[in-house]
Amino acid sequence: MASRTSFSVAGTLRYAAIILYVLFALFPIYWLVKIAITPDRLIYTEGTHIWPSTFTLDNFTSVLFLTDFLVYFKNSMIVSLGTAFFTTLVATAAGYAFSRFHFRGKAIIIALMLITQMFPLLMIIAPIYKIMAGLRLLDSLTGLIIVYTAFNVPFATFLMQGFFDGIPKDLEEAAMIDGCTRFEALRKVIFPLTLPGLAATLGFIFTAAWSELLFALMLINSDDKMTFPVGLKTFVSKFAVDWGQMMAAGTLALIPSCIFFILIQRFLVQGLTAGAVKG
Amino acid sequence: MTAITLNSINKSFGPVHVLKDISLEFNKGEFVVLVGPSGCGKSTLLRMIAGLEPVSSGDLIFGETRVNDLEPRERDIAMVFQSYALYPHMNVERNLGFSLELRKRDAAEKQKRTSHAAGILGLDKLLDRFPKALSGGQRQRVAMGRAIVRDPQIFLFDEPLSNLDAALRIEMRIEIAKLHQRLGTTMVYVTHDQVEAMTLADRIVVMNAGNVEQVGTPLDLYSNPANLFVAGFLGSPKMNFVSHDDPALSLPKALTHPKAKTYGIRPEHIQVTAPDDNAHLIGTIDVVERLGSDTIFYINHGAKQPFVVRVPGIDRTALGEKIGCIFQPNDLHRFNADGQSISEK
Numbered sequence: 001m002a003s004r005t006s007f008s009v010a011g012t013l014r015y016a017a018i019i020l021y022v023l024f025a026l027f028p029i030y031w032l033v034k035i036a037i038t039p040d041r042l043i044y045t046e047g048t049h050i051w052p053s054t055f056t057l058d059n060f061t062s063v064l065f066l067t068d069f070l071v072y073f074k075n076s077m078i079v080s081l082g083t084a085f086f087t088t089l090v091a092t093a094a095g096y097a098f099s100r101f102h103f104r105g106k107a108i109i110i111a112l113m114l115i116t117q118m119f120p121l122l123m124i125i126a127p128i129y130k131i132m133a134g135l136r137l138l139d140s141l142t143g144l145i146i147v148y149t150a151f152n153v154p155f156a157t158f159l160m161q162g163f164f165d166g167i168p169k170d171l172e173e174a175a176m177i178d179g180c181t182r183f184e185a186l187r188k189v190i191f192p193l194t195l196p197g198l199a200a201t202l203g204f205i206f207t208a209a210w211s212e213l214l215f216a217l218m219l220i221n222s223d224d225k226m227t228f229p230v231g232l233k234t235f236v237s238k239f240a241v242d243w244g245q246m247m248a249a250g251t252l253a254l255i256p257s258c259i260f261f262i263l264i265q266r267f268l269v270q271g272l273t274a275g276a277v278k279g
Numbered sequence: 280m281t282a283i284t285l286n287s288i289n290k291s292f293g294p295v296h297v298l299k300d301i302s303l304e305f306n307k308g309e310f311v312v313l314v315g316p317s318g319c320g321k322s323t324l325l326r327m328i329a330g331l332e333p334v335s336s337g338d339l340i341f342g343e344t345r346v347n348d349l350e351p352r353e354r355d356i357a358m359v360f361q362s363y364a365l366y367p368h369m370n371v372e373r374n375l376g377f378s379l380e381l382r383k384r385d386a387a388e389k390q391k392r393t394s395h396a397a398g399i400l401g402l403d404k405l406l407d408r409f410p411k412a413l414s415g416g417q418r419q420r421v422a423m424g425r426a427i428v429r430d431p432q433i434f435l436f437d438e439p440l441s442n443l444d445a446a447l448r449i450e451m452r453i454e455i456a457k458l459h460q461r462l463g464t465t466m467v468y469v470t471h472d473q474v475e476a477m478t479l480a481d482r483i484v485v486m487n488a489g490n491v492e493q494v495g496t497p498l499d500l501y502s503n504p505a506n507l508f509v510a511g512f513l514g515s516p517k518m519n520f521v522s523h524d525d526p527a528l529s530l531p532k533a534l535t536h537p538k539a540k541t542y543g544i545r546p547e548h549i550q551v552t553a554p555d556d557n558a559h560l561i562g563t564i565d566v567v568e569r570l571g572s573d574t575i576f577y578i579n580h581g582a583k584q585p586f587v588v589r590v591p592g593i594d595r596t597a598l599g600e601k602i603g604c605i606f607q608p609n610d611l612h613r614f615n616a617d618g619q620s621i622s623e624k
Binding site for chain 1: 329377
């Protein structure tokens with residue numbers, strides 16, 4: 001009896017901790033949505049209330065129809081999907097090679113990739129600007145995709161290498177004995193088992209590109225090329241900040257990330273490799 | 280007819296020379312077991328036969344064809360891995376038929392061969408299951424089924440039973456033996472378990488540190504081990520070794536040999552007697568293991584290693600008692616200073 005009580009106390013405490021954490025993590029999102037639906041005239045008077053006395057969707061309609069929001073949104077979509085696709089492609093190939101092959105200079109390449117992650121972005125933004133200018137890729141979405149891909153590949157490669165390392169080498173060898181070429185073994189046996197890893201990498205890179213501000217700010221200057229985080233800045237004018245519209249835009253910007261994760265979440269479910277080997 | 284010929288095969292991983300000039304011939308339909316301690320190179324040798332490791336030098340020949348440069352899929356082999364290596368995203372039926380799928384065989388043939396293999400191994404009711412829903416023994420069967428479906432020239436087994444519990448291991452060992460009788464295919468089997476080697480093999484290849492120590496039938500290796508390593512590796516409990524100048528040893532002149540530096544006698548070839556002048560070795564009983572079928576005495580005769588005696592049935596001789604041992608003359612092994620067996624008795 002005593003142990004059961006202590007068990008339920010522990011359980012309650014655990015749930016309380018989880019609930020506290022979730023509240024903490026979701027509060028900014030709640031606040032975002034709350035300000036977005038608060039009428040402008042109440043923002044300063046009822047700003048700290050948990051819930052406004054009346055609410056409105058005006059901010060959403062004006063963001064959608066009176067601002068360039070849809071252009072930013074489209075640009076962000078192109079850049080994020082492009083970055084996620086190319087980064088994952090390169091990272092998958094590189095991660096597989098690091099996981100499965102021994103080759104000269106492997107340790108050096110891995111070290112170099114790690115080093116690229118050690119510099120603060122501010123330090124390298126000027127040279128990047130210079131390079132992109134030389135390549136005539138300033139103020140272009142393609143240029144942004146290239147820069148984002150370059151910066152995300154190292155991390156994504158390590159992520160993918162980890163997933164490949166988790167798939168036993170025996171499976172590939174069994175497939176090769178069963179009649180596959182190495183590439184067929186990769187495509188028919190390893191690739192299906194890497195889907196959770198691919199999904200995680202895609203999701204991670206998509207989110208990173210979706211919320212990136214610094215490069216987008218420096219490399220893009222025309223209005224019709226701005227990505228969403230840069231576009232948000234236009235809600236800040238010289239004398240005022242349009243909080244309501246800014247929050248409404250922010251709320252709308254969450255939607256693609258959510259949809260993306262809903263789409264890939266079934267691949268994120270682990271345990272597909274359980275049963276491949278002993279145990 | 281020879282199924283596999285290994286001609287001066289060497290293997291190096293960088294500066295490490297793991298297999299040294301191995302030359303062997305395996306006959307068609309033969310069950311060959313490669314046995315040796317961990318790291319002796321037996322698995323590497325098997326993987327080279329499979330084509331999963333390149334051969335550093337030497338010729339690997341299947342029948343009449345040199346296969347050194349052939350891909351695994353071109354060698355007409357099947358392999359059962361220690362980890363089973365079942366494809367986790369395919370059910371049992373697809374796991375079994377995957378090789379036929381790759382060879383683009385038609386559905387009817389695939390169905391026929393898959394259900395034939397499933398029938399042999401009792402997997403009929405599990406065809407829809409995924410590997411994660413199978414027990415260890417069932418996974419092992421699927422791995423073997425996958426090999427059977429292929430109907431290959433050569434079966435390779437890489438320690439297939441080491442992940443199973445003791446009871447299941449015996450059961451699967453018998454199944455593998457039956458499978459060999461039934462299929463008559465050449466099989467090469469790697470294990471570190473000498474009981475598996477003794478029970479399954481037509482011929483055993485004993486390996487140590489990248490060298491072949493001895494090749495022969497199980498009983499040949501048991502009765503006439505070529506050197507100290509083979510003598511100590513096969514047999515359980517292992518053979519006793521006594522130095523020729525051990526003060527506890529008093530062999531009659533007829534049993535000794537001028538060049539012998541070490542004498543070897545298996546625990547089951549010793550008779551227990553009174554500790555008098557007739558005994559070949561005298562010591563006190565340190566530990567007794569009574570197994571019912573046998574009694575095993577560990578005798579302290581002053582050396583570091585206890586001297587082990589196995590007596591059939593239940594023997595009531597008590598702990599701490601002083602006893603004498605008499606060796607059966609024909610079963611006494613003599614080894615020279617290099618550890619090689621001195622053949623004349």
